[in-house]
Amino acid sequence: MKTVKKICGLGSMVAAAAACTPAKEQKPNIVFFFADDIGTECFGCYGGAEYETPNIDALAQQGIMYSNMNAMPLSSPSRVQVMTGMYNDQNYVCFGYMNDDERTFAHVAQEAGYSTAIVGKWQMGRSREMVPKLGFDESFLAQVELYKECRDVHKTDRFANSYYDNNGKTYEYCPYGPDAMEDYAFDYIDRKVAEGEPFMLYFTEPLVHTPHVTTPDSHDWDWNYESRFTAGQDTSYFRDMVKYMDKQVGNMVAHLKEKGVWDNTIFIFSSDNGSSTRIVSKQKDGSRIRGGKGSPTYRGTHVPLIIAWGDKIGGKTSDRIADLTDIFPTIADICGIDVPQEWNIDGVSLYPEIKGEEPLDKELCLVHFNPLWPTTPAPYASRYAMNDDYAYFWDGRIYEYKKDPEFKNPVMYAEASEELKAAVADLKARVDEVDFYPDMPGKPRRSDYGTFYDFAPPQNPF
Numbered sequence: 001m002k003t004v005k006k007i008c009g010l011g012s013m014v015a016a017a018a019a020c021t022p023a024k025e026q027k028p029n030i031v032f033f034f035a036d037d038i039g040t041e042c043f044g045c046y047g048g049a050e051y052e053t054p055n056i057d058a059l060a061q062q063g064i065m066y067s068n069m070n071a072m073p074l075s076s077p078s079r080v081q082v083m084t085g086m087y088n089d090q091n092y093v094c095f096g097y098m099n100d101d102e103r104t105f106a107h108v109a110q111e112a113g114y115s116t117a118i119v120g121k122w123q124m125g126r127s128r129e130m131v132p133k134l135g136f137d138e139s140f141l142a143q144v145e146l147y148k149e150c151r152d153v154h155k156t157d158r159f160a161n162s163y164y165d166n167n168g169k170t171y172e173y174c175p176y177g178p179d180a181m182e183d184y185a186f187d188y189i190d191r192k193v194a195e196g197e198p199f200m201l202y203f204t205e206p207l208v209h210t211p212h213v214t215t216p217d218s219h220d221w222d223w224n225y226e227s228r229f230t231a232g233q234d235t236s237y238f239r240d241m242v243k244y245m246d247k248q249v250g251n252m253v254a255h256l257k258e259k260g261v262w263d264n265t266i267f268i269f270s271s272d273n274g275s276s277t278r279i280v281s282k283q284k285d286g287s288r289i290r291g292g293k294g295s296p297t298y299r300g301t302h303v304p305l306i307i308a309w310g311d312k313i314g315g316k317t318s319d320r321i322a323d324l325t326d327i328f329p330t331i332a333d334i335c336g337i338d339v340p341q342e343w344n345i346d347g348v349s350l351y352p353e354i355k356g357e358e359p360l361d362k363e364l365c366l367v368h369f370n371p372l373w374p375t376t377p378a379p380y381a382s383r384y385a386m387n388d389d390y391a392y393f394w395d396g397r398i399y400e401y402k403k404d405p406e407f408k409n410p411v412m413y414a415e416a417s418e419e420l421k422a423a424v425a426d427l428k429a430r431v432d433e434v435d436f437y438p439d440m441p442g443k444p445r446r447s448d449y450g451t452f453y454d455f456a457p458p459q460n461p462f
Contacts, residue, residue: 027112027198028309028334029265032327033252034082034202035245036075036121036209039274040304041281041289042242050281051242055250056306059269061315063308064353070323070365070386071273073293073300077371078272078324079124079204083134085328085345087366089383089434093442094372096451098124098134103343105331106135109200112335115192119185120204121158127449128168140184141165142177142206147452153231158206159213160228176216178207182248186255193259200331203252207245210276212237215244235278263310266334266354268327271303296369296382298391298405307354318353321388323365326350363387364427368434372442373453381438385427390420392427394436 040046043053045060046067072078076095077088083104084091091102106116117138118131126147131139142158144165155161162177166184174180185203192199207215211233214221218240226232249269256262275281275291282288292299305322307313325347332339333351346366353359365386384393391399397410398420411420413428 026264027114027336029192029198029256029261030109030114030200030268030331030334031252031256031265032200032202032268032331033205033249033270034120035205035269035271035304036207037273037276037291037293038208038242038245038271038303039289039291039299040069040302041283041291042275042279043304044284045306046304047284048281049284051239051246053242053246055246055253056269056304059249059253059267059308060306062311063267063306063313064316064318064350066305066307066318066320066322068319068321068388069270069303069305070301070321070367071271071303072324072367073273073296073369073380074371075209075272076123077369082270082272082324082327083124085325085339085343085347087325087346087368088370089366089368090344090346091443092368092370092372093445094451094453096123096125096453097445098130099443099446100125100127100130100133100449101446102134104135105328106200106202108328108332108337108339109335110135110137112337113198114335115197115199116202117185117188117199118202118204119181119188120202121206121209122165122204123452125447125449126451127447128165130447130449131168136202138188139165139167140172140181141204143452144168146171154225154229156211156213156229158209159211178205178244178248179216181205182251185252189255189259189261193261200335205245205248207248208238208241208275210278212241212276212278215240217244217247238276238279263312265310267308268330269304269306270324270327272324274300274302292406294380296367296380296384297407298401301367302405307350309354313354313356318359319388320359321362321365321386322350323347326362330354364430366430367391368436370438370440370442372439381440383431383434383436385430387424387427390424390427392424392431394431398424 042048045057080098084102109116116136118136119140122141123143150163151157158177162174163171166172211230213233214227220227274293276293279291329347329349333349348360348362368383370381384391391401396413399407
């Protein structure tokens with residue numbers, strides 16, 4: 001595979017976009033549908049047999065399905081990583097926070113003349129002002145300045161009876177948050193299509209995060225009111241949440257088709273971390289897989305990635321390693337923007353592969369997992385790097401992770417064969433760039449807002 005490093009100055013970004021895009025060519029729209037707390041084991045196209053995911057399975061038949069896609073094991077680290085294209089050792093501060101002077105994929109889309117919108121879960125800092133600073137023209141979000149303040153026995157922070165922040169101006173009451181999100185997203189798409197303006201929609205789906213409660217399509221929704229709230233949570237409702245999330249993917253695709261823009265929309269579907277450890281999912285081969293959220297293992301990081309460009313690609317599978325840092329340069333590449341070298345982006349663009357060209361080379365993924373809950377030391381903090389075959393940890397553990405996805409059977413580096421040492425040499429070099437220790441401090445805060453967790457009582461986050 002070829003390796004290309006794009007370099008340009010910030011002032012030439014718009015010119016570069018114009019140079020990369022023929023004058024009469026309509027730029028592809030971008031929809032990034034980012035699910036919450038769901039690993040590959042839950043999808044039929046990845047071998048799952050427990051849940052109904054027909055729309056996502058169909059998407060895999062239309063696009064590229066990446067079999068070795070990796071996130072961080074927890075939400076906030078993943079969301080900082082995907083928005084900035086950097087591994088957490090560069091810019092992660094603490095859970096529920098991101099500095100508002102970071103450069104994001106929304107900024108490069110704006111530079112290319114795209115309208116940008118974020119709809120869904122925020123959880124990146126308690127400030128209404130920071131959302132537009134991070135590159136979004138429009139927003140409809142949960143967990144901006146309101147979170148537990150609007151939650152009680154008959155209210156939630158993102159699902160039933162919730163309040164969403166509408167562009168930092170009003171709070172909208174939502175009988176069911178994901179439905180209100182969908183309504184806003186469809187209205188946004190309609191307006192941009194009518195205006196002839198290319199758009200980048202970041203749809204941060206709150207499903208299927210805990211609490212596992214009913215959806216409007218659940219039987220219990222109508223006859224057991226308590227099932228909508230924390231008091232009625234039951235892991236059996238997880239399957240309803242998966243089904244509803246899949247339904248929303250199907251609704252989004254159908255709406256893009258209805259508006260006549262599906263064939264010129266690049267649709268990216270992924271997730272922020274593995275499934276809840278409360279969830280055990282049956283597979284087509286008869287095995288059962290327990291979710292690995294919060295755990296620095298392959299169960300915690302292995303997430304879906306499916307990319308479709310209308311019906312242009314056809315069903316393909318890519319087995320090469322990928323991770324969330326790749327989303328930023330992919331969006332930049334789609335937009336025709338060359339990312340300045342000084343931005344230190346860690347990811348590799350997937351756009352050549354989307355276009356049917358030779359993929360760019362990606363040698364490894366880094367998992368610098370240090371959640372840093374402000375009031376509680378995070379369990380399982382770890383630093384390791386992965387290539388196609390092995391994971392090498394900061395303390396010398398080596399795993400053949402596809403055969404040992406729960407990381408139970410390490411080989412210690414000091415005891416490894418020379419052949420194995422050679423196979424992990426690049427991983428070890430990358431991991432050793434930082435003198436890591438569990439719960440080491442994150443990067444400094446550069447903004448004066450806080451998180452929802454700064455004054456929380458000690459807690460077990462998992």
